[in-house]
Amino acid sequence: MSSGRVLFARDGPEAQMDEIAAHAGVGIGTVYRHFPTKEALLTEMVRLRFQEFAEVAERAEEIADPLEALEAIMRRSAEAVEGDSGFQLAMMGSNELEWEGIEEQKTALTEIVTRVISRAIAAGMVRSDFNFDDFAMVMCGTTATMYFKPGSADWRRYLDLTLKGIRAG
Amino acid sequence: MSSGRVLFARDGPEAQMDEIAAHAGVGIGTVYRHFPTKEALLTEMVRLRFQEFAEVAERAEEIADPLEALEAIMRRSAEAVEGDSGFQLAMMGSNELEWEGIEEQKTALTEIVTRVISRAIAAGMVRSDFNFDDFAMVMCGTTATMYFKPGSADWRRYLDLTLKGIRAG
DNA sequence: CAGCATACGGAGCTAACATTCCGTTTGTCA
DNA sequence: TGACAAACGGAATGTTAGCTCCGTATGCTG
Numbered sequence: 001m002s003s004g005r006v007l008f009a010r011d012g013p014e015a016q017m018d019e020i021a022a023h024a025g026v027g028i029g030t031v032y033r034h035f036p037t038k039e040a041l042l043t044e045m046v047r048l049r050f051q052e053f054a055e056v057a058e059r060a061e062e063i064a065d066p067l068e069a070l071e072a073i074m075r076r077s078a079e080a081v082e083g084d085s086g087f088q089l090a091m092m093g094s095n096e097l098e099w100e101g102i103e104e105q106k107t108a109l110t111e112i113v114t115r116v117i118s119r120a121i122a123a124g125m126v127r128s129d130f131n132f133d134d135f136a137m138v139m140c141g142t143t144a145t146m147y148f149k150p151g152s153a154d155w156r157r158y159l160d161l162t163l164k165g166i167r168a169g
Numbered sequence: 170m171s172s173g174r175v176l177f178a179r180d181g182p183e184a185q186m187d188e189i190a191a192h193a194g195v196g197i198g199t200v201y202r203h204f205p206t207k208e209a210l211l212t213e214m215v216r217l218r219f220q221e222f223a224e225v226a227e228r229a230e231e232i233a234d235p236l237e238a239l240e241a242i243m244r245r246s247a248e249a250v251e252g253d254s255g256f257q258l259a260m261m262g263s264n265e266l267e268w269e270g271i272e273e274q275k276t277a278l279t280e281i282v283t284r285v286i287s288r289a290i291a292a293g294m295v296r297s298d299f300n301f302d303d304f305a306m307v308m309c310g311t312t313a314t315m316y317f318k319p320g321s322a323d324w325r326r327y328l329d330l331t332l333k334g335i336r337a338g
Numbered sequence: 339c340a341g342c343a344t345a346c347g348g349a350g351c352t353a354a355c356a357t358t359c360c361g362t363t364t365g366t367c368a
Numbered sequence: 369t370g371a372c373a374a375a376c377g378g379a380a381t382g383t384t385a386g387c388t389c390c391g392t393a394t395g396c397t398g
Contacts (some may be wrong), residue, residue: 016385017385018348018386021347026346027346027347027348028387029347029348029387029389030345030346030347032387033345037386038385038386038387040393064367092313092317093317134326134327134330136343137314137318137323137324137326137327138327138330140310140313140314141309141311141314141327141331142260143308143312143313144309144310144312145285148309148371149306154306157306160334161303161334161335162310162330162331163334164333164334165329165331165332165333165334166330185355186356186357187357191379195376195377196378197357197378198358198359198377198378199375199377201356201357201358206357207355207356247376340398341396341397341398342395342397343388343396344393344395344396345392345394346388346392346394347390347392348388348390349381349386349388349389350388350389351374351386351388352387353380353384353385353396354386355382355383355384355395356381357380357382358377358379358380359379359380360377360378360379361375361376361379362375363374363375363377364374364376365372365374366371366372366373366374367370367371367372367373367379368370368371
């Protein structure tokens with residue numbers, strides 16, 4: 001299963017079932033005994049990542065400074081996704097993502113992020129109209145620059161740019 | 170040929186040759202008499218769009234205010250791409266785009282944008298380290314939010330956010 | 339060890355698509 | 369009108385990749 005992860009990370013959804021099986025050192029049949037379809041396998045990979053993603057947010061919420069906490073969520077989430085082009089795609093399209101079994105992870109994440117945003121706004125450190133959808137857009141944009149410039153750290157510069165834009169004043 | 174455009178706009182590179190031919194009211198054979206491969210057809214569509222894109226930039230360069238000129242290029246370029254998911258993808262990946270026949274259009278665009286950026290920096294209106302690559306990243310990010318939230322105008326809000334981030338001070 | 343169950347492997351099936359090829363239609367010139 | 373050329377259409381082909389299925393191996397129980 002972790003082999004699927006490696007290949008989806010490298011090739012995204014283009015990764016082929018044959019290759020995934022070979023990489024895992026098993027036959028195709030065995031892969032299909034664990035996951036009914038390719039999409040199910042992909043979904044599971046994404047679900048695991050989203051879980052990690054929510055954990056990152058949870059830890060960042062503990063940061064005392066409200067602005068720093070919000071920025072840490074974004075920066076660390078982006079870092080967690082570096083090098084995993086499969087999940088990068090999933091993250092960009094997370095709005096249209098309706099895959100079953102992921103709602104739970106998405107909800108958890110939404111709640112944490114919403115809390116952190118509220119706190120930053122209450123502290124007057126972030127534009128008062130900033131909301132979760134904006135957060136999602138920023139992550140989408142950042143991930144896109146990462147996805148289309150693989151191996152480059154330029155996305156950091158871009159995220160900093162955007163973070164400056166969301167600060168109050 | 171303009172039929173290819175309509176379908177690539179709607180479906181992106183997923184558009185099927187059969188459909189494109191049917192939409193154009195011709196047989197598949199005829200399509201292949203004009204374009205040797207699907208990629209050639211796609212490239213031509215992208216080339217035409219890039220041309221328009223450069224023209225948009227050219228017109229925006231005439232704006233007197235340096236900052237306004239730069240922002241106009243971005244806003245208008247994004248507007249020009251709304252609803253054309255095929256070109257949106259091409260634009261996001263324009264860094265890796267090595268398709269023959271497009272270099273000319275890319276060079277033209279790069280030159281204009283570089284001039285406009287220099288002017289805005291010289292006027293002290295934009296961060297002095299802002300460069301063409303940053304421009305490309307911003308367009309990539311903006312296009313991504315547009316692509317993954319089709320039909321929504323939220324990308325404007327996002328672009329504004331980013332534009333705020335690139336201003337000096 | 340025999341008998342049964344569970345899990346495996348991977349050849350082959352099938353569907354989707356780009357692309358080719360040839361019989362037919364349309365247009366032109368004398 | 370007849371002969372030739374140019375352009376057309378779309379059935380047939382080749383290929384790719386997800387998925388199925390069945391013969392085999394492994395492990396467990398009495």
